[in-house]
Amino acid sequence: MKALVFIAALLACCAGFARADYQVGDHLAKPAKPSAHGAYQEIDWDALMPKDWDPIKELKATDLGMMRDGDPRANALLLKMQELWEKAPVEASLDGKRIRIPGFMVPLDEAKGKVSEFLLVPYFGACIHVPPPPANQIIHVVPDKPVAGHHMMDAVWVNGTLRTIRSQTRAGMGMASAGYRLEAQSIEPYKQK
Amino acid sequence: MDPSPSPLLQAENVSFRWAPRLAPTVELDRFTIAAQERVFLYGPSGSGKSTLLGIFGGVLVPQQGHVRILGTDLGSLGASRRDAFRVDHIGFIFQQFNLIPYLSVVENVLLPCRFSRRRRERAMQAGGNLEAQALRLLAQLDLGRALHARSVTQLSVGQQQRVAAARALIGRPELIIADEPTSSLDAGRQEGFLELLLAECASSGAALLFVSHDRRLAAHFTRQVAMDEVSRAAPALGEAA
């Protein structure tokens, strides 16, 4: 459900990111059933969201047909949804787990062709015109050793230990909850099957 | 002609044409060379003698017929085996430009030993190393040490021909094929070269097939054959080629 909202918003995004056959808003294929790869448990992005967190719950529960056109309650609901979105919590049980997850890479620090820190996001395109993913759908990855040969928006598999971080300070412009951090032991290119 | 039980070279029913639509250049019923025999093959230019030598040397393969050297049918060997067989048992001397210009005199003489283990071993049997054998041969052929240091392009034609003879003889192959080796030499030197060559062939026990259009040299040979006796495709003597 949340994925559909993402895609709907991203369809209005600017073009120019059609690299490696991905269009803006593309997610990577979910595995048929998550399997274990050595010590790493393969998970998909939905697992990063706590089961009981559903910002659209109220919207789904409301019968929109009962409202008049331009009803202020409808907009209020949307705003509330956005607020909940901002406070996306992390799934605490994943702290310390060794996981394997595919995503798109946004390098943060790069030098001599090697990336030493990056963000992993579930969909293609880091456009400025669309809402960013909620805090529990962004992973801040720090590889053990800087990795070479990767570019912006490359699709990769990341294997490593996940940590959940709670924020101490007020959010301001940032995210209300801090999110996920991954100490990556290995990074592989993602091949479409 | 004295056919020995196993002749050195035996050619039968050989027919060779350069291209399918051309007439045959060589048509041969039967031709043999015995071990250690000296044969003078007389043929004017255009009679196909170079082609015949190519066939005997295993460089050209006739469309019909067999050429056997030391009992081995050349046609039954694969191309690279034929090349190896050729250098193992035959030495060649051409009319001119026998030598590779960027190699020294001794290196030219030793070329066959580079490609044939058999000749290398036979050369070393006489004792000493390869270079000593080459120098000995050169000395027999009247090429003094002073000339060895010179680049081959500085030698006279006569000297070059003698180096070529040394190259053909090193390692004592069973058959020496000489294609007009004296035709570039002055009249006065031709006999001298021939005598040296014959002496060396005798001492190393090699047969000699000497091809030339100059009948005057035939006197040195026990067996004289004309091209048109050997190959039906050769124009008869007196006819234009």
Added chain:
Amino acid sequence: MNLLRLALRSAWNRRVTLALIVCAIALSVTMLLGVERARIAAREGFSQAVSGTDLVVGARTSPIQLVLYAVFHLGEATNNMLWKSEQQIAGDPAVAWAIPISLGDSHRGFPTVGTTPAFFEHFKYSLGAPLAFSAGRPFSGLFDTVLGADVASHLGYRLGDAITLTHGSGGIGSVEHADKPFTVVGILARTGTPVDRSVFVSLEAIEAIHLGWQGGAPPPGGFSIPEQFVRKFDLTPKTITAMLVGLRNRAAVFHVQRAINEFAGEPLMAVLPGVALDQLWQVVGVVEKSLLAVSALVVVVGIAGMAAAVLASLNERRRELSILRSVGAGPRHIVALLGIEALLVTGSGAALGVALLVALSALTGPWLESNYGLPINALGWSVDESLLLAAVVAAGFAAGVLPAYRACRLALADGLTPRL
């Protein structure tokens, strides 16, 4: 003597022609590898300059233009943003540090950057390296200035020297701020980024030298406020060119970016420098590919020349080849001889090309680095370069073996006595 020595002697015999071909191949290899090196150096030079900055914030223009101007001082000035906005953003709890940047003046061709002491504390480059001083300290007095490493070395400045700034980028007709000279109080250590080419002053100093200026021109009649009175005026800046932002939580970069893009105070734009550079490389990528294609073509031309020379020499070598045939050389020996020669020629051409490249890198490297920020490592070698070189040598070998087949056919057809 083995085949190798035979091939060497034969090649030496024709050394003049072959030497020319070796030179042709060498030059083409130098060009091919040089283009590749320059391309990689450009990418690295640019990416290491923005390492450590999460967002570049400025007026809403084009992301590439903002990053190029604010970080690399290349291109045209963009619109300015309000100082008020900078204060608000810098005060946000999500922001760890903020460095305001004010551009527009220069000194003898080097851009002048107005900033705060936060710059020297927080600016990082190339995988988290902080700025270091080779002499002196950050500016504190109003007319203090800190120089980048290349500015100091090119112009021969030392601590205590006095310099004046020029308005604009210093072309003909530029006005000098001669009435307000600056004193060098610090010189930065070399970074290999545009920092080396910059002159740093405080934001207040930028205001001070433009006191009384209207619309980019000084007050008429030669009037200027003497420097001892400048402090009587309010030197807080009204606008700045851009600001560099570092976040407490780097994963929040998208959220902060969106918040700034929707900023209520004025139309602002926040750019991830890596994303902007990536867009730049996509645009530039077409040019890079064409350059690489041209270089590859030049190599092909060099190798084709070699093949042509070998083919041409076959005629004179027919005698040599038939002699070799008569002493037992088979087609495979002839192919091997010509193949070895092709390998020798291409190999020495490639080696010579690499040597030329190293020499060229050593000679021009320092100039390229200080003028354009391109880090050229003369002795560095990458896997890609090895692959390119191997491809060149393999192509040369193939080009040499093809005439070999022709040579074999010729030799076979000739028999023992080629028609000359």
